[in-house]
Amino acid sequence: MALCKRCERWLVAEGDVYCGWCGSELVGYEVALTRDVLFRGRMPLHVQLTVRNLGQTPLEVHNIRADQPWVELPQFTAQTLQPDDPPLSLQVTVADYILPPTGIHEAIIQIIAGDGRAPQSVRLQVVPEPRLQIDMVDVEIVQQFPESDKTQ
Numbered sequence: 001m002a003l004c005k006r007c008e009r010w011l012v013a014e015g016d017v018y019c020g021w022c023g024s025e026l027v028g029y030e031v032a033l034t035r036d037v038l039f040r041g042r043m044p045l046h047v048q049l050t051v052r053n054l055g056q057t058p059l060e061v062h063n064i065r066a067d068q069p070w071v072e073l074p075q076f077t078a079q080t081l082q083p084d085d086p087p088l089s090l091q092v093t094v095a096d097y098i099l100p101p102t103g104i105h106e107a108i109i110q111i112i113a114g115d116g117r118a119p120q121s122v123r124l125q126v127v128p129e130p131r132l133q134i135d136m137v138d139v140e141i142v143q144q145f146p147e148s149d150k151t152q
Ligand SMILES: [Zn+2]
Pocket: 004, 005, 006, 007, 008, 009, 010, 019, 020, 021, 022, 023, 024
């Protein structure tokens, strides 16, 4: 148990959602990816997923899952993040060999945490590598003859 950080008057019990004195929200978390767009063909195809407890009470992270088979997540067991803990960090790897060879691919990674609150999700995209195209329409090709050709 700890005092509410905002009003410093109320003892916050585990599982409390709001402070009983000042009404401020005591739970909350943030989910982020270090990058949400990956270019295919540029290795490595992985990013870090972080879950940060923004609340004043312990946060239980129950599960992390993805809706696409090409998103590889490490084996995850439920864990608890204390309010001042460093963020939970997991490596998300794109299994390139499963992806169809062309096109833009999108996956939703969902984090189930807290007590029955709506899961949070992040979106990860894998896109073709941008290609440089040179427009040749206005280019004039100039041929230069060696000096000796002019005298013939
Ligand atoms: Zn308070």
